[in-house]
Amino acid sequence: MNFEELDKRNHQVFRKYESIYSFLESEFRKFYELPLVGSPTMKKQLKIYRQLKFMAPVIWYHALFEQSEYGGFITNDDMMMYAKNWYLERKREYIINGEKMILTSYQYDEILKQTLAKLLHRLNYDIDLIVDLGGGWGHRLFDLFLFGVKSKEYVLLERSIAGRRCSNLVYSLFDNLLRFSCHHFDWNNLEDMPVFEGRQNVILFSVYSIEQIPKFSHKTFDILIDKFPHVKVLYSIHLEPITFQIPTEKRNNPLRYKRDVQYAIDHKYNMDFYDKLSRTKKVFIRHVNSGVFDSCDGNSISILTWELR
Ligand SMILES: C[S@@+](CC[C@H](N)C(=O)[O-])C[C@H]1O[C@@H](n2cnc3c(N)ncnc32)[C@H](O)[C@@H]1O
Numbered sequence: 001m002n003f004e005e006l007d008k009r010n011h012q013v014f015r016k017y018e019s020i021y022s023f024l025e026s027e028f029r030k031f032y033e034l035p036l037v038g039s040p041t042m043k044k045q046l047k048i049y050r051q052l053k054f055m056a057p058v059i060w061y062h063a064l065f066e067q068s069e070y071g072g073f074i075t076n077d078d079m080m081m082y083a084k085n086w087y088l089e090r091k092r093e094y095i096i097n098g099e100k101m102i103l104t105s106y107q108y109d110e111i112l113k114q115t116l117a118k119l120l121h122r123l124n125y126d127i128d129l130i131v132d133l134g135g136g137w138g139h140r141l142f143d144l145f146l147f148g149v150k151s152k153e154y155v156l157l158e159r160s161i162a163g164r165r166c167s168n169l170v171y172s173l174f175d176n177l178l179r180f181s182c183h184h185f186d187w188n189n190l191e192d193m194p195v196f197e198g199r200q201n202v203i204l205f206s207v208y209s210i211e212q213i214p215k216f217s218h219k220t221f222d223i224l225i226d227k228f229p230h231v232k233v234l235y236s237i238h239l240e241p242i243t244f245q246i247p248t249e250k251r252n253n254p255l256r257y258k259r260d261v262q263y264a265i266d267h268k269y270n271m272d273f274y275d276k277l278s279r280t281k282k283v284f285i286r287h288v289n290s291g292v293f294d295s296c297d298g299n300s301i302s303i304l305t306w307e308l309r
Helices: 003-032 042-065 076-089 105-123 139-146 161-171 220-226 254-266 273-278
Strands: 092-096 099-103 129-133 153-158 180-184 201-207 233-240 283-294 301-308
Touching (some): 003 042, 003 161, 042 076, 042 105, 042 139, 092 105, 099 105, 105 139, 129 139, 139 153, 153 161, 161 180, 273 283
Parallel strands (some): 129 201, 153 180
Antiparallel strands (some): 283 301
16 A cells, blocks of 8 residues: 555544444443433442443444444343344354354454453563553453453553543443543554553553554554653563464465455555564564464454563
8 A cells, every 4th residue: 555545544444433432432321321320339330331341342333334223222121132132143153262163243252352361360460551552442451450450550542532532431430440541542653642651560452453554664663662661571462363464374374364364455454563563673572373263254363472672
C-alpha cells in the first residue's frame, strides 16, 4: 500500500470503530441505564457487567451489519434470550491448540481470555501496571482483574473516543474495585500517547489490535518502550493474527499459511509486525506459539511474548 492508500485505510478504520463503540455505548446506556441509580450491591453490579459482556458481541454484530434490526426488547431477560439464541445459531468448529471443538464465539473468546490470564499468572511478580494496547471498551482488562490477575493499575490505551467513553461507563460498575484509566493511543502516532513515569514492572498486551495497522514504522516499538522511562521489567504478550508472519510457518503449515495471508490481504490487515518487532534492538522475542486459536477461515491467532533486553 502506498502512503495515500494507508491514509485512506486509517480513516476507514477510525470511522468504523467510532460507529461501533457509539452504538455499543448507547445500547449499554439504554438497557442498563448506567450509571446505576440508588446503591445497588457490588454483586448486582458485577452481574450487570457479565451481562454487558455477553451482549457486547451481539450489539457489535448489529452495529456492523443490521443496526436497524436491533432493539425493541421489553425486559433484560428478553435481551439475554435473544443473545443466547444468536450465539447458538452461530456455533461452529474452531481449532484450539490443534484440537477441534464446536463452540459459540463467546466460549471461544472466554478460552482466549483465560489463556491470556494464565500466561500472566505464570509471570507471578509484583505488577505496577498492566496495559491493553488498542483494547476497545476495556472488557479484557476488566476480565483479567476478575480472573485474579493483580496489578496496581489497569490502563486501557485506545484510539476510539467512543471506545474510551464506553470503557469509563462500564468502569463505573466496578466502583473503585480496581485502579483503571484510559487514554488516547494511536499505533500510527505513538508520540501522542502518555508517558508512564515511575512504573518499574510493566506488562503490555494486545488482542486483535495489531491487525488494524497495515504497516508499522521502524521506530514503533522503540517509541513505545520509551513511554515507560523507569521500567525495570517489561513483558509484552500479543494474541494476534500474525501466524503467517512467523518465519517457520510457510514451511510447517503451508495450507494455513496460504489461507491466513489471503485473509490479511483481503482485509488490509497488518503484514509486518513480526519483522519490525524482531528488528528492534531493545526487544528480545522470548516465545512464539503459532496458530493457537484458529477459526479455520484465515486470521488464525498466534501468541508472541517479548521482553526488554
Ligand atoms: C477488533 S477491535 C479489538 C478491540 C479489543 N482489543 C478487543 O479484543 O476487544 C480492534 C481495536 O483496535 C483499535 N484500533 C484501530 N486502529 C487503531 C490505531 N491506529 N491505534 C490504536 N488502536 C486502533 C480499534 O479502535 C479497536 O478498538
